[in-house]
Amino acid sequence: MINSSDTGPLTGAPEIESSWFASLPLIIQKALQSIPVASHYYVALSGGLDSSLLLQLSNRYLRESREASLIAIHVHHGISQHADQWQSHCEAICHQSGVELVVRKVELKSSKKGVEEAARAARYSVFEQILPSDAVLLQGHHQNDQAETVLLRLMRGAGVKGLAGIPKTRALNSALIHRPFLAVSRSELLSLAEAWGVSWVEDDSNASVDYDRNYIRHEVIPKLESRWESAVSRLAVSSEHCRESAELEEALAKIDLVGITQDVFGPALSIAGLTQLPLSRQRNAVRYWLQHQRLGFPGEKRFQRIWTELLTARADANPLVEWPLGAVRRYRDAIFGLSANDISAQSDCIxxxxxxxxxxxxxxxxxxxxxxxxxxxxxxxxxxxxxxxxxxxxxxxxxxxxxxxxxxxxxxxxxxxxxxxxxxxxxxxxxxxxxxxxxxxxxxxxxxxxxxxxxxxxxxxxxxxxxxxxxxxxxxxxxxxxxxxxxxxxxxxxxxxxxxxxxxxxxxxxxx
Structure with a gap:
């Protein structure tokens, strides 16, 4: 039943007064209400606990509150010997729920960052191919995933942007990715899934502590929680503080780049203008500028070379700092950003x-x-x-x-x-x-x-x-x-x- 006089606090969507919805924990009600209004809704369905529960709840909520249908996307990576069984599970629960299922099989490309990163890249490539404009893709990431991500990035020396962790909502081309469960712990999802009789599959690789994320999940977080109650939620709160700081850094970078950004033969920064800033703001501005040019981050050692080699070079020198996604070069009073495609095209033209x-x-x-x-x-x-x-x-x-x-x-x-x-x-x-x-x-x-x-x-x-x-x-x-x-x-x-x-x-x- 829809009450048209009430709307969701985050979405403008009408509230529902069904007893099933009222029986949900308040944090789950708010999670569903947070789903942005869109023309098309999709859910990333792996078959695990979080995505299987998300399928059931979001499908029912969207049908009743917005008269909208949901389409599930399952990416068959072919890594596990059980991959076909997981696909069958996804087909079964979608059939029971009346949800259309799209299955895509992918072949993983080799990645220096490992199987997990290759699988993630393959999934997002599928999402980009399938999602239409003005679509929302729901993912089942929860509070424990956020805590694991923060700890992983902390061990890699990330700054506040990295420690901000997984964003609740972000753009993917002209669509949106939204994670309604990000403030919900896995234990809360587990209790609800059992109460609802939701079935799911377990990825056998999740038990292996050879993977960094699994080591944090099985070895580190339990020890933290035995010492500090609510360690997972505290890590999630810290990630939100880091997200706010990252937004301030980005705003400051945009201010500092005004007047020192050039674009004659490609994106460039005035060295004279850049070096007038304090060092911390120089680093912040260059970091944002590189990411905005889709050159990524070169790694801390290469990043530092911009100051030790490029900015201090002789006026007639042309030093270069290069990494897989691109490079930074100096010419006269400017540093230039070049993508890997730019570098390749130069040799093709000769x-x-x-x-x-x-x-x-x-x-x-x-x-x-x-x-x-x-x-x-x-x-x-x-x-x-x-x-x-x-x-x-x-x-x-x-x-x-x-x-x-x-x-x-x-x-x-x-x-x-x-x-x-x-x-x-x-x-x-x-x-x-x-x-x-x-x-x-x-x-x-x-x-x-x-x-x-x-x-x-x-x-x-x-x-x-x-x-x-x-x-x-x-x-x-x-x-x-x-x-x-x-x-x-x-x-x-x-x-x-x-x-x-x-x-x-x-x-x-x-x-x-």
């Missing part, structure tokens, strides 16, 4: 030449005379070094002088976001190449040809990117360097057809 074909001046003249837009006159568009490199044919009657680089002082060469070059004549081969070494180049407004390396240096292009800057060629003539400089004699005109060059922001770039 020998790749791209021919631009399928168009002619006469065709584009006709299209322009028909009034088509620049977007419709796209000549070429392709990702180069994770940035979108594009050539558009432009009717430049209204082109302004700012569209072309015309600085006369060498020290004033600056990157521009848009460059106009004279359109090629028919029969001219247009291609995109990459620096091989020895190329000479004379930009607009300059008196002499100089090696391309010189102009790249003056445009502040970091050395590790110089071989992957797209170079536009007409036949064998170098016409433009990225979207930075145009060669003398090839500048766009105000009464002619031109090519507009753009080499945009990183496709996966995250704004702070």
């Amino acid at each position: 020998t790749s030449n791209i021919v631009v074909d399928g168009w002619s001046t006469s065709k584009t003249d006709s299209a322009l005379s028909d009034g088509l837009t620049k977007r419709e006159l796209m000549i070429f568009k392709q990702s180069v070094m994770g940035r979108q490199y594009a050539l558009r044919m432009v009717d430049s009657v209204n082109a302004s002088i700012s569209d072309v680089v015309t600085e006369t002082e060498e020290v004033n060469i600056q990157p521009v976001k848009r460059l106009l070059v004279k359109a090629p004549a028919d029969q001219v081969q247009v291609s995109i190449k990459f620096r091989q070494g020895g190329e000479l180049f004379k930009p607009v407004g300059r008196h002499h040809h100089k090696p391309l390396k010189k102009w790249l240096h003056e445009c502040n292009v970091p050395p590790w990117l110089r071989d992957s800057i797209p170079l536009l060629y007409y036949n064998e003539s170098l016409v433009a360097m990225g979207d930075l400089l145009v060669a003398d004699g090839f500048q766009g005109g105000s009464n002619s057809r031109n090519l507009e060059i753009s080499w945009g922001q990183k496709l996966d770039h995250n704004q702070l």
Whole structure:
């Protein structure tokens, strides 16, 4: 029975007055009421105690309070010899409850962090594939899981963000993961499951203390509880305090990064600006910046090298700190973050030449005379070094002088976001190449040809990117360097057809 005048304190969902719900412990009632309102509900079902009980309770609650159905997801890892039996158990309880079950079998990839981490990665990959937008995935993590996680991370030297433990709610792409039982102890769930007659399976690997988490579960926590009553709940409280501190650290990092964050040739931090901060705030800002760029954390020893090697290096040095997810490099007064994909793409570009074909001046003249837009006159568009490199044919009657680089002082060469070059004549081969070494180049407004390396240096292009800057060629003539400089004699005109060059922001770039 639904009472439409009352709503849940956390979700806005209507309360139910059924006797079964009223008979539940208050902490379980609040746990179910905490489930966020969504269009689709899923539950991660392993077949164990916590997920089997969660299936029964959440299915009944959602049907009665929100008239919503629930779909269960079971991931068959194939690790245990009993894996097929666990799947059969999940099928049986879902059939009894009238819940749709989705089963996915996965093959675990080798992981230096072990089987547990590989299995976790496989599960979340399945969740990402299945969950639609505006979905909530329920997981059965409980207070004991939280305590184990805090102790594990404490032994690994984690900071407050790590000691915050398992979040109750977090995003997974455009869906949400929610753990309603996180404040409930396993003993409370066990008592309720037995009272409800819920059946579950036990993972035989849970008994092995060879796994760190199992060692903490069977050896450490019982000793803590024998000495300090409610040790598990106290650890959970500490994790909440750490979560609040982590949120404050993140807020401070965002404040400190304002004004010292750059993005010219990738995400970078001003060293001069960074070193004005106290050391603790420097570390906090860099840690947040790396995680925001999806570079993860390099480990404490590598992280410390940013201060002992990068920030203290000579102005002409280019030190590197690298780890599996990426790297940090220094160039001039900035440190740059590079993902593993960035690093791989640089080497791929060195020998790749791209021919631009399928168009002619006469065709584009006709299209322009028909009034088509620049977007419709796209000549070429392709990702180069994770940035979108594009050539558009432009009717430049209204082109302004700012569209072309015309600085006369060498020290004033600056990157521009848009460059106009004279359109090629028919029969001219247009291609995109990459620096091989020895190329000479004379930009607009300059008196002499100089090696391309010189102009790249003056445009502040970091050395590790110089071989992957797209170079536009007409036949064998170098016409433009990225979207930075145009060669003398090839500048766009105000009464002619031109090519507009753009080499945009990183496709996966995250704004702070």
